[in-house]
Amino acid sequence: MLTRTIYLSLDPYQWGRRRSSLETAGEVCHGRTVSQVVESNMPAYREGDFVFNTNGWQAYGLTGEGISVFTYMFPRQIDPALAPISTAIGVLGMLGLTAYAGVYVQCAPKAGETVVVSAASGGVGQIVGQIAKLCGCRVVGIAGIPNKCAFVTAVLDFDACVSHKSPDLPEALAAACPDGIDAYFENVGGKVFEAVLPLLNPRSRISLCGLVSQYGNPSSDDPHEAWRNQGQSTFQRQNVEVHQLVVGNFVATHQDAFLADMADWVRDGRIKYKEDLWPGLRQAPTAFRAMLEGGNFGKTLVGVGEDPTLNESLRAGGQAITCWERCLEWRRSDYSAPAQHMLPSATKRRDCVSHESNRC
């Protein structure tokens, strides 16, 4: 089956594959994609269908017998009537499952408990906090710039959000968690983890999802081992449960239940999601770097080819200018560090996403 790539997902683990030489120079970079079938000899797929697959960083790709599937990322049909098709690599895909598995299955928070999530405005973090809110918890986010903290509290309805850029992070986090921390969803590590450790309550739970602050660390030491050593004495004293999170371990057991729950939550507006769309495959390297440095805002994805469903819904709404064109407009100037200087103004960002009420 030949498919045309529409959206490419950018995820921090792709950097790990390069760094560890699992993927060598000259190979097509791996990446999860939303695609449209161009031609198919597979009975389950017809021309025009939308699929989740792993075309990687390229405009077209082959799927099917004889083409290796990237571990647990099996191709599947996407129903464009369920939600915007981009969500199949976001909130209604592996990213949403990561959040669900870590916070809902591993941490199993109870109503009234305090849940903290780092990289709170990012792809995984924004979903984690909202699931914890659905469980009746007090939810505290940790994010970078003030815009992100404001989004997390004002739009996602977290109870508080503190900035890891503040020199007073430990004090600010302690003030936001007056009853300590019962569950922590770890995306970051480093000084954020340092601030979390003294606040962990007895029998608290941690889902160790990622350590993005360490991904550029030139040391060859295993960051997970260093993280465990850093927390060891607190873990023992407070009887903390630490769960290593590998989303692939939850696909067979939890993906179907997750998709059913999450589709309902997104449809009802109980879960909102923010996508950070970078139009054009050429932007993928720039967008990837931005994501690792905090220059993204929401789930990072690259628009590779035209999304016909998006255009249809926009036409139905009678809008003269497409979201796609507006995104192009505000992404025209290339990303350059420092990250906070490249963030487009709130007005432009709102313009770009106005066609979906729960898509911020």
Ligand SMILES: NC(=O)c1ccc[n+]([C@@H]2O[C@H](COP(=O)([O-])OP(=O)(O)OC[C@H]3O[C@@H](n4cnc5c(N)ncnc54)[C@H](OP(=O)(O)O)[C@@H]3O)[C@@H](O)[C@H]2O)c1
């Ligand atoms: N275990 C699994 O199976 C699995 C699956 C998917 C993802 N993950 C992990 O989940 C985490 C989030 O992934 P994502 O795709 O949702 O990315 P993301 O959160 O959308 O983007 C990464 C964010 O990390 C934050 N960050 C970067 N450097 C930082 C630093 N030095 N200190 C504090 N924060 C920093 C930035 O947010 P701020 O601007 O707010 O600092 C940035 O926006 C990553 O660690 C990833 O590896 C794990």
